[in-house]
Amino acid sequence: MFELLGIPPQALFGQLLLGLINGSFYALLSLGLAVIFGLLNIINFAHGAQYMMGAFVAWMLLNYLGVNYWWALLLVPIAVGLFGIVIERLLISRLYHLDHLYGLLLTFGLALIIQGLFRNQYGISGLPYQIPQQLAGGQNLGFMFLPNYRGWVIVASLVVCLATWFMIEKTKLGAYLRAATENPTLVGAFGINVPRLVTLTYGFGVALAAFAGVLAAPIYSVNPNMGADLIIVVFAVVVIGGMGSILGSIITGFGLGLIEGLTRVFYPEGSAVVIFVIMAIVLLVKPAGLFGRTA
Amino acid sequence: MAKAALLEKTTPHGAHAPLLAIRDLQAWYGESHVLHGVAFDVSEGEVVTLLGRNGAGKTTTLKAIMGIMTKRSGSVMFDGRETIELPARRIARLGIGFCPEERGIFSSLSVEENLMLPPQVRPGGLSVEQIFELFPNLRERLSSQGTKLSGGEQQMLAIARILRTGARLLLLDEPTEGLAPVIVQQIGRTIMRLKQEGFTIVLVEQNFRFAASVADRHYVVEQGRVIDTIPNEEIERNINKLHAYLGV
Amino acid sequence: MAVETSDPGIALATDTPSAAGMSRQHLLIFAGLLALGLVAPFVLYPVFVMKVLCFALFACAFNLLLGYGGLLSFGHAAYFGSASYVCAHAAKAWNLTPELSILLGTGTACILGIVFGSLAIRRQGIYFAMVTLAFAQMVFFFSLQAPFTGGEDGIQSVPRGRLLGLIDLSADLTLYFFVLAVVFLGLLLIYRIIHSPFGQVLKAIRENEPRAVSLGYRVNRYKLAVFVMSATLAGLAGATKAIVFQLASLTDVYWTMSGEVVLMTLLGGMGTVFGPIVGAAIIVTMQNYLATFGAWVTVIQGCIFVVGVLLFREGIVGVLSKWFKKPL
Amino acid sequence: MARSEDVILSARGLTKEFGGFVAVNGVDLAVRRGTIHALIGPNGAGKTTCFNLLTKFLQPTRGSIHYKGEDITARPPADIARLGLVRSFQISAVFPHLTALENVRIALQRRRGDSFDFWRSQKVLSAYDAEAAALLAEVGLAEFAHSWASDLSYGRKRALEIATTLALDPEMLLLDEPMAGMAQADVERISALIKRIAANRTILMVEHNLSVVASLSDRITVLARGQVLAEGDYAQVSADPRVVEAYIGAGHG
Amino acid sequence: DTAVKIGVLNDRSGIYADLAGEGSVIAARMAVEDFKAADKGIAVEIISADHQNKPDVASTIARQWYDQDGVDVILDVPTSSAALAVNEITREKNKVFINSGAGTADLTGSKCSPNTVHWTYDTWALAHGTGSAMVANGGKKWFFLTADYAFGHALERDTAEVVKAAGGEVVGTVRHPFPGTDFSSFLLQAQSSGAQVIGLANAGGDTINSIKQAAEFGITQGGQALAGLLVFITDVHALGLQTAQGLVLTESFYWDLNDQTREWSKRFSEQNGGKMPTMVQAGVYAGVLHYLKAVEATAGKDAAAIMSKMKEMPTEDPLFGKGSVRQDGRKIHDMYLFKVKTPDQSKGPWDYYDLVATIPADKAFRPLADGGCELVK
Ligand SMILES: Nc1ncnc2c1ncn2[C@@H]1O[C@H](COP(=O)(O)OP(=O)(O)OP(=O)(O)O)[C@@H](O)[C@H]1O
Ligand SMILES: Nc1ncnc2c1ncn2[C@@H]1O[C@H](COP(=O)(O)OP(=O)(O)OP(=O)(O)O)[C@@H](O)[C@H]1O
């Protein structure tokens, strides 16, 4: 059989597909971060914790109220997004006029608190969350066994990503948001309620994280640290894509998933660092990331 | 009192109440007290200018009217409504448009998006076509990034975008700064036309000749106060006094 | 009525520099810190105070870059950690004296600083931060895999050795005064850099880079210089820490270490002289004394950050310096 | 015509494209030593871009630049300043969290070359205070020496920028709209100042204030749509109908 | 009268917080109560701290405990790097260290110390328990999913040796970054390798994620067996039986082994929010008990005397039964091979394991001579 660098092409397809699925998570998470950073200039370090909350709230809904996965997919982002709105109103809104590093410090503190509270309540090992019945099992694609759930992850995240992109880049609302990032005072002087816009945006970014969390619950360990280590990779994705570029973070998310997948085949030990190598190269060649606008 | 006399003088002789009436307006940047009781009136359909040296407080006055000074007190009546307690966005919704001196073009928005950004607060603004007629440069560069425009083009864009909103009181901070003489003349004509259409305009100007060519009345600002009022028709007579104020 | 009279006699003195070139209040604070440092080991546990000292130096080195160079590095663990590894290896495997090991470690950080710095300074803002992070992650990956670093066990039981081959450092107190001297000299050097003609140029570059270029400053050289200084001093802190704890481990090169030093600096007040020292002291103390609170540690830590940011927006020392209206 | 050794700065075929859009298109420019040369033209004509090219803040797509007989087309921007060719910016450029005095000192310091001295106390810089204060007084900012630059009003920031530029004692200055946003009084003072400093320097400036241009400049180049439209002294240029149409406008004098 | 101070140093916030954490402190307290220390004139104080799985934090705390707080013995210390750090400091300060939580066999091998006892398990024991038993049950072809750091490598190496020695074969290995979240690529490689057994040479969250995703990809349904080389009951609890069923693993303690373990575990779980003890927590209990016996016997707390007493005295406790502490510090007891029950087989919460085989004490641990410990003459 024809082989590519010692790997049968069939296996390679499988790996690429898996990479794409992983990329879906990167894309969803980095999208939320990009929205929050690009529009509020806040480096939302609590993003990982909010993703984790998404998974946990889904678990709680199921175990305490019997709410199933599908409803969770809808309700959890709303609930966690509302939580984000409260956080924004009470805490983050006090920091906009400061260097955005202070936002980082605050959200880092929030992440610690959220993670700590969940850890105290639910321990660290994690909680079980089953794949919804409709999506159990999988398809034999010939070259690999594709669990139905993974297919669904791709579809769901693609849809959400594109919808978000459209909303921010192509609608008036998005223009308000982008303008408000640059000069909130002036946008306010045009008669736009900037604080409310900002609050909703933060809530939306958090809701995206929570949505990713619900998607992740059935396949990744639902534990309080699940977002903590992911966050740094997701930052890398946002930066490679070009800070503030919504489309950039989506494409980069999927793209890096693919590249990481390939690394896992050819040099698995390096798959943790490959993203950073790429980031270094990209930034040295393209100063503002792949899709970023130069100032 | 001298102040009362001044107010007497600044109130136009017209019968109806002024569109904008400012009394004892004070404003601070943090600790530093910049406006010390500005007072003047503008009637509907008038063009007035604020003249004064650098740092006199002209820009600050506009910002205080617009509600984007964090700390201010006194009274700003617009169309019979007290606005001193309102946030900037509510003031804008009453129909006041602001064009800042540093232009405030958004770099993450295209020229078109910049132009379309301010929401319409009232019918009766200029149409996009009329705007392009006024500033043909903008039409050609619609899809470029806002801050990639030349300095003067940015100035045009900044004015253009509030003309669209239908605001009936326009606060223009040095709208001719950095513009080619042809464009300055064009803006002068635009201001006259806006005036005819019933817009009310408060203009901050350094270009005294330009100011004289469009305005009904000039208020001289010094150290955060309006210290004199000169109707445009009396400007020739008062030219020496004015030169003294402006230190020419 | 143009202002014709120029009066060069206008009050020019900003603050009164003392003999050492320090303003009076800074001299007093430094003296106070030194006194505190001399008394501390007799009141507190010396090893703990040494930890505070090492991290104070680390944070101040970082602040030199962030607070005065305007460059946020998110990969300072690379310099701290690599110096710590090299120093530990030199002391343990090559049996070098502690001062030579520290020098070697510091030198390594300096070289790394030159290599990474010259690439990274071409980028700005968050991109700069992420390039430095990327390099640091590579150093981390290297440290995880390289044979001499001992993987996730690190290099353990590093001998403290004899200073200059003469003075035995194994007693905590002896070591303490050595560390105090190293750190204090480091801090004085940083202070001097900040308040030098060079420091003034740095400030200008941070404020408005194109303008500095138009005045003829080759800004990249200044940025690189301050980057290397910062990396080297961070290395000094890391190497010293390796001798104190007789240990070099992955914690020192992991990104959380880079994050920690950002937190220390922000909590204390970035761009203030003494802020990072305060920040380091608080965070190290927290880690030490909260360790017994078990699972609540992170919650308490998080609350301190949140409250810290909300109450002391410009860092603790930043706010104090506003109160007293004096740069601290 | 100017003999070539009289020309201090020259550009040949200077062109700059921004992704398809040609902002500056084959501009030839020769500035003679000791003159005040004005660059005028409608908004968006490419004047600032020209400045950016001449000072190497932008890399030209095509064309060459010579300064004092030396080809500087490939030099980095900081070097240009070191050769004595210093610019100001159209949108005011000061160091906001430095005092006015410190702003000027930064420039003085560069000229003296102790800027890398990280081991010396900054109090050595107070040696420059008197000179800096004198420069501030020249632009009318004496009483603001210890104000933060960020707290100055717009017009005063422009004045500060000029003082800072002068501190470098450049052989040639490129001033981008030095009068923009200045009150009448200051316009006159700065005009006088420019005249005074031009005594032993060369100045290339962009300015929209025609009376300033008329009174100051020895020679004027008019740009329009990235190309040279006309060149000559004020009388010649203002009589050119193309210039009137494109720039000056009918209503003007 | 003697006053002893016991320091329980472990992970209270990270990935090992559930299998050690507060539960270990509870276990230590129970040991003091069960020993009736106060009646025997021994005043015992227990303190605890979080080492966050970092060797530097662990060494700082250990140093401070010994120097400042008068701690006589440190217990637990999961995470090999932290354990090795405490091992060194204990040696330097001449105190006692009874490790329960860490896996590294170096503690009783090349890094062995006269001041250390390694109680509960080690990588050698796990590798041999699971490796030999699986091969004996017909799992001859192995594929390893290894966490890419020394601990993972050691687990893999030890197990591979056993597999080969028992006549099996290793058909492939993939090293995944540590820590990782997505293992699907690696599992796909394992799936297509034709191996009968997939050995998970990783720990904590990595193991949980690999098992969860293995279930998703239908690995066990496909006929391949999963062997966890370091899996604790808390991990199984987190996974749920639906996902974890069929997993084979080795432990030295299970709450449901006999009446004694059940009685003790019931008392324990009442204090631990209903959670059953892990073998690590059990090890802390037994370690404290044995230490206190040595204190009583030597009527003092001199480290050297206590250590030699602990090695000389046979151990006996309700959790590990009878055993001994070897010269190199290795505690010797039986190990057990378990298989995770299916949801149908389980009678209730925490009823997770079927005992597959008991590995007798003399076979369970690395022979004394092989470790390279210098204490062994
Ligand atoms: N952000 C600020 N912080 C502190 N003081 C300020 C600030 N902006 C302006 N000022 C001060 O307020 C006073 C009034 O400034 P303002 O900008 O209103 O003057 P202006 O009349 O518009 O001058 P110009 O013609 O130069 O624009 C000046 O003394 C100025 O120094
Ligand atoms: N970085 C850039 N990218 C794209 N287009 C640019 C860029 N910089 C300038 N331009 C375009 O080049 C043209 C010339 O700009 P420039 O700033 O040189 O004009 P100017 O002559 O200085 O005008 P003004 O008098 O209004 O300042 C403008 O149309 C502008 O939109």
Ligand SMILES: [Mg+2]
């Ligand atoms: Mg102004």
Ligand SMILES: [Mg+2]
């Ligand atoms: Mg220009």
